[in-house]
Amino acid sequence: LKPDPTEAVTAGDIRAASLQLKGQVRETPLLSHPWIDDFVGCTVVFKAEMLQLTGSFKYRGACNRLSRMTGEEKSRGVVAWSSGNHAQGVAAAAAQHGVMATIVMPADAPAIKIANTRKYGAEVVLYDRYNEVREEIAAGIVQRTGAIAVSPNDDPMVVAGYATVGLEMLAQAERLGQPLDALLAPCGGGGLVAGIGVFAAEHSPRTRVIAVEPADFDDTRRSMAAGERLRNDPSARSICDALVAPVPAALPFPLIQRTVAGVEVATDEEVRHAMKVAFERLKVVAEPGGAVGFAALLA
């Protein structure tokens, strides 16, 4: 678990992102409930990142990337592809930085996420999630317009921005006198858990970082076992719309291999139950993809 300075994202990048984002993002609270502790059999704290601007950690990544663009780059505009959270994060960060944004979204993304993305001022291009390749559509826009692609997982500055949620959570837990023995992070393309893994490996080696995937999208689990990136069955479906990536993303995967201690999965039913418990006990609205770690823990 020694830090590797040749890696795409280092703990230093994440510390720098944290400084860069100060004042741009919210410090979201840690929540807990005594009955959840009783039920699980240990102290459990929740990072309420749905309270972040745009509703997810994706805003941290987009803001970190946009903050570092030159004026010339900003004038070209940005392109992103996303089922919803990265879309909203990039759209809002672009609006914040005065940059034009075009977002490629699946036509069956949650209507509220499409509407939100448009409301932030972005142009939305819809595609068929199961028969078209979003990266190709985005590449076409880049070619036509000269805009800069902001990848959700294969951009070091984006991944470093995501990881600031882990930096913040580890620091908050330390301040409460409750250093984390384990940290469960949702895993779609893998950028979030990879970044958190890199940071924890250097700053909180006692913390086992666990990736959690939807049961039928366990590509990272299988890929870790195989030592290479494997795809999900294209017929797989899940309510965790934020996590239905077809394959582990290229940049995060070696970071996950080095720093993530294990991969767990949760079924849609387990996720629905976790969302209900979060609603009733923690009083927060967790989206399915955000509840996957809690679901695995409860199960």
Place this chain on the structure above:
Amino acid sequence: LKPDPTEAVTAGDIRAASLQLKGQVRETPLLSHPWIDDFVGCTVVFKAEMLQLTGSFKYRGACNRLSRMTGEEKSRGVVAWSSGNHAQGVAAAAAQHGVMATIVMPADAPAIKIANTRKYGAEVVLYDRYNEVREEIAAGIVQRTGAIAVSPNDDPMVVAGYATVGLEMLAQAERLGQPLDALLAPCGGGGLVAGIGVFAAEHSPRTRVIAVEPADFDDTRRSMAAGERLRNDPSARSICDALVAPVPAALPFPLIQRTVAGVEVATDEEVRHAMKVAFERLKVVAEPGGAVGFAALLA
């Protein structure tokens, strides 16, 4: 609006409560959403006090009261009456301080609030909200057992504890560079808004404190106009179970008369809409009584 040192609760009591409660209660976050600002036409911040321990500001009042009991007082146990939030607050604070608690609750209180109160270890005595007088039932228990009554509104230490949510909110808004021009607080018996009014009158005189009541429980509005405490129609009903007090409580009323700038009301339908917006935009689960201020603002 000059401070009156002869009053039941002073700004000094509230500052002392804030110090007393440090480490015992959560500092709950301020939330906001750009579309809510757009829709309302000004900057709006929300104090997410549903994220407080036990789910409401009532825990602050109970904790402040229990913290100041002697060992002898603690050994006698406490009695409280409440439709749910004060019940949970007192039950949890009692458990925290190793004190036995008996809570008198209406049989038609939300099942989750009754279950929660029992789960904190309190004994729950149910009564008929519309045909029995809870204060009489509680007085009987005090007489039989020697326990100490913790009133939800007529106890200065309880009201001072409640008001720390206002102190905290005003300080957070100042830190954001957004001092509050107005602060809307839910009003049932009136303890919360009275305490906030007293604090703001001294520490943030620019802030107009507004009480908000359910439409058919506008006893405080009518009482303010009449200059005396008037009752609600006993046949009135509202989904705001936390705010259906029959009459303004005695201790807070003169404080409200002196420090509260106005009273607004919200219908159940307006409250339902506000809860939905809070769910969708702010990602928090507001109970009806907690959403009444937002409901009045949106309406």
